[in-house]
Amino acid sequence: MTDLLALAPTFLKGIVVIGCAFILFVGSIYVLLSAVFGLRMGYLVLAVSFFGWMIVFSSIWTLGQPKILGVTGTLRNLGPRGTEPHWQVFAAGTGPLKTKYAGTESYPGSPWRAPTAGNKSAVDTAKTAIQKYLVEQATEQFQKQGVKVCPPEGLQAPNCYTFDPATFVVTDFAFMPAKDGTSLAAAHAFFSAGGPELTVYAYHDTGNVPAYSYAFLVASIVLFIVHVPFLDRAERKRKAILTGGTAPPWYGPA
Amino acid sequence: MSLLAAITNGSDAFIAFTIMMIAIFVTLLITVSR
Numbered sequence: 001m002t003d004l005l006a007l008a009p010t011f012l013k014g015i016v017v018i019g020c021a022f023i024l025f026v027g028s029i030y031v032l033l034s035a036v037f038g039l040r041m042g043y044l045v046l047a048v049s050f051f052g053w054m055i056v057f058s059s060i061w062t063l064g065q066p067k068i069l070g071v072t073g074t075l076r077n078l079g080p081r082g083t084e085p086h087w088q089v090f091a092a093g094t095g096p097l098k099t100k101y102a103g104t105e106s107y108p109g110s111p112w113r114a115p116t117a118g119n120k121s122a123v124d125t126a127k128t129a130i131q132k133y134l135v136e137q138a139t140e141q142f143q144k145q146g147v148k149v150c151p152p153e154g155l156q157a158p159n160c161y162t163f164d165p166a167t168f169v170v171t172d173f174a175f176m177p178a179k180d181g182t183s184l185a186a187a188h189a190f191f192s193a194g195g196p197e198l199t200v201y202a203y204h205d206t207g208n209v210p211a212y213s214y215a216f217l218v219a220s221i222v223l224f225i226v227h228v229p230f231l232d233r234a235e236r237k238r239k240a241i242l243t244g245g246t247a248p249p250w251y252g253p254a
Numbered sequence: 255m256s257l258l259a260a261i262t263n264g265s266d267a268f269i270a271f272t273i274m275m276i277a278i279f280v281t282l283l284i285t286v287s288r
Contacts, residue, residue: 014265017265017268021268023276024271
């Protein structure tokens with residue numbers, strides 16, 4: 001919740017800026033279109049063009065642009081990204097714990113395995129996740145005791161405690177695959193200024209990076225399909241006005 | 255907030271620009287409708 005509140009000023013401003021972008025870039029085109037086609041058809045022309053363009057744009061996010069004549073195209077998922085793959089702490093205690101994943105209580109024994117050259121990079125990412133988790137827990141406990149805690153970034157206020165994640169030492173990493181294929185990591189962690197040694201367990205969340213790309217693509221296709229028949233009808237009507245009936249009376253130059 | 259360098263951020267400048275554009279457009283509409 002505090003994280004959300006900390007994000008709020010930028011988040012609100014982000015929404016306002018998106019609104020402004022729509023007013024300027026889409027609204028100005030709508031003003032021109034409605035001057036030529038009228039309010040209703042102007043909107044339909046704008047909507048069909050906009051969602052058609054969004055289909056092109058979001059398919060580049062979703063599928064990437066392929067290599068053309070040996071020139072490397074755009075990579076996939078360069079648009080809005082969903083949850084990144086990450087390590088998620090799911091249990092922590094002063095000793096080995098029994099969790100929803102079978103075998104966690106036997107850490108550091110079998111089936112846990114020490115990190116190999118293959119998963120050396122996983123140690124670093126899991127370590128960062130565990131340190132972040134411990135900082136959050138320590139901050140929560142300090143706040144319950146009435147101690148003011150400031151985030152490590154930004155200006156340091158007086159009478160305010162700051163946790164550097166690096167003050168939490170995380171060692172003895174071990175990994176094991178769970179029955180459902182999830183990678184599990186466990187480690188011993190302690191606060192370098194003193195305190196009990198904790199056993200922390202984390203699972204690897206594979207994330208869902210293309211979620212928003214697909215969402216934009218599907219929404220664009222649906223909204224495009226919804227608008228096209230209305231535009232078709234409006235154009236037929238307009239054509240009837242343009243080609244049918246009699247010409248307006250000519251009263252000479254104005 | 256001092257008036258000198260009141261806007262130091264791109265997003266603030268963009269919001270201010272949009273407000274200015276809307277103000278110009280509304281002025282135009284009022285002028286035209288008279």
